[in-house]
Each structure stands twice: as structure tokens, then as C-alpha cells.
Amino acid sequence: MKLAFIGIGNVGFAIADNLQKKGHEIIVANNDPTSETVKKALAQNPNFSVNTIQEAVNQAELIFLATPFNANEEILKDLKFGGKILIDCTNPVGAGISHGLKSEVSGSEKVQEYAPDAKVVKAFTIYGFENFIDSSYPSYNVKPLMMIAGNDAEAKSIVTIMSTDMGFETLDTGNLDQALHLEHMTLLWVKMVRRDGHHPNFVWAKLER
Template sequence: MKIAFIGTGNVGAPLADRLQKLGHQVFIAARDPQSKSVLEATNRNSELIVKSPLEAVQEAEIVFLATPFNAIETALAPVKSLLDGKILVDCTNPVGANLSHGLQSQISGSETVQEFVPNTHVVKAFTIYGYENFEDITYAGYGDLKPAMLIAGNDQSAKETVSSLCSQLGWEPVDTGKLSMSLHLEHMTLLWIQMARVQGKGSGFVWAMLQR
């Protein structure tokens, strides 16, 4: 599959790296090919292909959005029309002051992304943990139990595609429902940050789903 990444920081870089190593063709959509984040991503994996945002998004079948939340409109505006009909994986989180929800919990960040690109199949994924868990999701001693990756979106086919990528990366994909459920996933992210960063539990924990 051809996959483009808009944003290759702490979250985007390890996901791009691992997806490429799984056999996907991965593009970095770079306004500045010499930026620190692009150079760090390509130093990590020289097989990542750097293209202009227009070229990367036009060629990709699925696009990952992994920028800071306040940069989404700037990042998406130049490629907005090229996203029509494509899957956009929203990896962003609207984090406000004192680890509050950046949109006052009135609407999810993913729904605001959907409003900006109304003809795109937005799927929320890869947001309920810190970046360390995208670097390494190995948790020994739990048998066949896999860490859960909760996703949300309005298009079932798009969610199935993203779920397949989750599975390939070693996660147990859990479909939580429509894109509006992203608000709850964003609160899960805030909970994870509070526990891991503020309370000092550390980043080495994830959620799992047990079902009878």
C-alpha cells in the first residue's frame, strides 16, 4: 500500500518507519526536505521516500496526519482537494492548558478535521498513547493478548483498512463507532498522559480489551 505521512515527529516517524519495514511504500510529505524532523526520519530509515506534499498525497492511497493539532489547517490546506475520497488517519490530539481538552470537550478534534476535509474518510487512530508505544509495543508474558488500538470513523470500509494496518503493526484494533467517539478517545489520551507523565507511572503501559 502507498502511504503518505504529513508530520514525521515523535508519532509519525516511528509509524512511518515500521510501516515501511512491513513492506508498504511510505512517503514523507515535506514542505522542507531539509527540516530536522524529515532528516531524522530518513536517518532512521533510508527507504522512506521524501516528496512534496502535493506529490506525496496525490500518489498515496492512505494519508496519516501526525502534526501538532494547531497545525492541521496549515498542513492540510495545500492538499485539501487531493484528499477527496481518500482515507486520512488522524493521529492528532487537541491538548489544552493544564492537560485539558483543547476544544473544551464540545467537539472532537477529529470532527473538526472532518469538517475541514468533508469529502475525506477520516479515521481516528494512534492517539491514545504516547509516542514511546509506537516505537515498541512488545509486552512479554501476556500470551496472545495484544495491546488495544481504539479507532473511530464514519466509513466502515476506511476503518477496516486502518484496522488492517493496526493488526500488521501488532495492535488489536477495536472499532469504537462513529467519528464522534473520537472525543472519548482524546480523553483517553489525556488520561494516559496524566498517568504516565504527571503521576509518574511511566510510558510503558497500554490498554487491552478482554472479552468473554
């Protein structure tokens, strides 16, 4: 599939690089092709192409949003998605690694508000970028779990294909308001690893009778 990435920092690049190696075509969406993040991404994977954000959205079948959350409103407000799927990989993080929206609403619901003509699906959060570079845990007979949320069942089924390609089992947690709880799971992981020194090579898994 043809995938556009708005945001190509640690998280965006890890997902894009992984999916490019699985055979997907990657477009880096940036209105400044000379930006340091774009140059760094192309140096690491010259198979990526670059286009303006709106043109990348127009060309892509799926769009990934992997920007700092506070930039989302400004980036999204004038874009036209035409009903395309927008995968929200962002998290609103406030002071002290708290929820940046005071846990009153999920960041993904705000993204849906900023991009009303997109089908927003929360995915590729709950871990740091290290597990998007390499999701394999070969010592176990279960796959790492990727939890997703969204209001459109067909959109979530397509996002599940991306998740499977990256080596995850996917759990649909429900509608987009469930993204709030996925964001809290991200904060749990981030506090453990970035604040408290736990190693990043761990994931959640699903066991079901």
C-alpha cells in the same frame, strides 16, 4: 501499501518506521525537504522517500496526519484528498493537559471539517509514541488494544490492517464523534506518564466473554 505521513515527529516517525519494517512504502509529506524533522527521519530510516504534501497525498493509498493539532487547519485547508483515507493521529491538547477544544467536539471532527473530501479515521492515539515503536507485550496472551473511530466502515477496515501490522488488536468504537472519548483516553495516558511519572510501557487490552 504506499503510505504518506504529514508530520514525522515522534509519533509519526514511530508509526512510519514500524510500518516500513512491515513492508509498507513510506512517503514523508513535507513542503520543505530540508526541515530538521525530515532530515532526522531520513537519518533514522533512509528507506523513506520525501515529496511535497499534495504530491504525497496524490501518490499514497493512505495518509497519516501526525502534526501538532493547532497546525491542522492551515495544513489541510488547501489539500485535495479525493475520497482517500486520512488517519488522524493528532490530539487537541490545551493548557494543563486539558482538551484543547473544551470537550465540545473532537479534534477528528474538526479534521473532517478541514478536509471534507477525506474519509477521516481516528487511530494511533490513546498511547504515546513508545508503544508505536514497540507494541509487543510477550508476557501476556492478549494483544494491546488500538481503538479507532470513523464514519466509513470500509475505511476503518483498511485502517485495521495497519493496526494489525503494528501488533494491535483493533476495536471499532463507532462513528467519528467517538473520537472525543479516545482523545480523553490519550489525555489520561499523557497525564499519567508525562506529568505524573508513570512509565510509558503500558497499554489497554480488551477482554470479552
